[in-house]
Structures are given as structure tokens and as C-alpha cells.
Amino acid sequence: MPRVADHDARHGQISDAVQRLIVRDGLAAVTVARTAAEAGMSVGLVQHYFTAKDEMLLTTFTRVNERFTARVDAAVNRGEAEGLTIAAMLRQALAELIPLDADRRAEFLVRLAFSGQAAHSTRLATAQRETLAGVRARVRQAIDNGTECGEVDKGVDTGQQALRIVAFAEGLALHTHIDPAGTPEAAVLAALDDQLGRVFTGTCRQVRRS
Template sequence: MTVARTAAEAGMSVGLVQHYFTAKDEMLLATFTRVNERFTSRVDELVHRGEAEGCTIAEMLRQALTELMPLDDARRAELLVRRAFADTAAHNACLAAVQRETLVGIRSRVAQAIRNGTVCGEVGQGVDAAGQALQIVAFAEGLALHTHIDPDGTPDRAVLAALDDHLSRVFTGTCRHAQLG
């Protein structure tokens, strides 16, 4: 990604792009921030809808995690932005801090879902929410990467089945609220 290539893709002058972004890293950070905002907005909407429909925490978490996976054109484009950002962040401390903060936020939300699952009975007592969140997020990101690298060898159906299998190892119970309803 370069300023010149971005300007060409957008059909505008390099000077106009540089008016808003003085460096490629600024442009990448703005794009990464926008992708994260869209992801967060979609996840929030899924959670609100899931709560309204009485979905289990495991179901809502599955839906949220699939937003990280390149299962359609929009999410494929977002994955490319995240990968480009990660490549640049490997050599830029400021961008690495943003990337780390984003990852910690995602793991924190997954850990909260696990803790909520413990309260309602979907997750067994004594489960290490932070440790399981690390594993779940890493697994989901690994599935996303495999789907990106080898889309023909990782059909959507298989990716979702693998995610379901992984989540079922943590979400082993039934929500008490669902039993009452």
C-alpha cells in the first residue's frame, strides 16, 4: 500500500491524499481504525439481536467470531487490511500498540462472554476465562488465516464446523435462563 497507489485507486491526486494523510502509516492506521469500528459495530448489533431473540451466549460468540473470518467480500477486504496493518506494526511501535490494544479488547470481550456463560450455566465452574479467550481468539484467527490462504481447501461449512467444535469444548452446559423459558 502506497499513497500513490491509494490515490490512483480513489481517482484523486497524490496531493489530495497527502493533505489528509502525511504518511502511509497514518493512512493505514485510519483504515485499520475504520475496519475495527465496523467490526465492533457489527458485533454489537449481533449481540443486541441475539439477546432480543434469546440466543445462547455460545451462539452469539460464534456469530461474533465469524465476523473476523473472510467469509464474504467485505470481510475478505477487512482481513487484508488487518494483515497489512500487522505487517507494518511489526516494525512500528506506535502501530504495534494499537494492534495490541485491539487484540486485548477482543480477548477481553470473549473472556466476558465466557464469564457470563459461567453465571448462566453454559460454561462449567472453574473455567479460566482469560486462558480460554486466548485459545478461542487464536483459533478463530487461525481459521481466518487458513481461509484466506487456501479458500478452496477451507470451505465455509468446514470453518464454521471447526469453530463450533472448539466453542463446544468451553460452552458445555445449558443456560439456566433458556431452561426457564
């Protein structure tokens, strides 16, 4: 058990260093030597865990997505306890993809760097595609749940709407990154509400328990 814990801790230490380098200096700064210096460990130790830059980037990307998923799960649990609508909970979840604070900005920069690198790596492109499919699947499930309780009209193409909603959220994320002053949080959330309101047009029939 201690070896597994140490292994996980080292991976986390290295991926955190990779994220800091990307945020501060860009993907080009992510080398084994600079990552080791940033993480406060030897080059040999970094190479013990990772043999290539793409592997470090993949682990960092995976950890970013794990943190995103954990926040979304926590938000859903809170929303269910508070009796929020499915649309409101989905809006909170999608907002976690948008760089509206320092932590989400850092994660967005990792995703952006990963996307650029994935254009030239089949392995990274596969991970990127699977991650996108996972996000779309969660949105599709939210729409299905909305259909069951009456927030969404029957007959809505859940796959098509999930594609549109996720693409819209990712577009907002990019705009917020490029022009944060011109894309304030209130405007972002209002835009999400408007987009979701095109799909979640009804009222849930189910009684929610607090």
C-alpha cells in the same frame, strides 16, 4: 459541524481507497500518489489529512475494526432478541473475523498488511496489541456471562480460554485465506462450534425474553 462531517468523509474516502489498493495490488501499492488517484482526489488533499503511509494504514485498520465491532454488536442484539445461547452468539461474532465473503476477505487483507507493517513500527504494533486485547476482552466477557447463566462451568480460567478461542479463530481465518476451497464455510463454523463446545458445556438457567 459541516467541517467535521467533511473531515470524516475525506478520511473514509481515503481509507476506502487504501483498502482497495491493498486488496487489489498489495501494501506496496499504497503510496500517496496512488491512493490519491484511487480516491479521486489530489495528492495535496491526501497529504493534508495524512503525512505518512503508516497513518493511512492505521486509519484504514481502525475503520475495519469499527465495521467489525458494529457487525458483532448487531449480531449480539439480534441473538439476544431471538434467545440464542451465548455460545451461538459468540460463534457468530468470531465468524466475522474469518474471510468467508468478499467484505471479510478485504478486511482480512487489511489486517494482514497491517500486521506485517506493525512488525517494524512501535505505533502500529501498539494499536495491533490493543485491538487484540479488545477482542480477547469481549470473548472473556462472553465466557463470564456464560458462567453466570450456567453455560460455562465455574472455575474455568476465562483469560486462558479467551486466548485459546481467539487464537483458534485467527488460525481458521488464516487457513481460510490461504486455502479457501479446502476451508469451506460449513467446516469453519463446525470447527468453531467444536472449539466453543469445549468451554460452553452447560445450559443457561436464565429464561430469555424475546
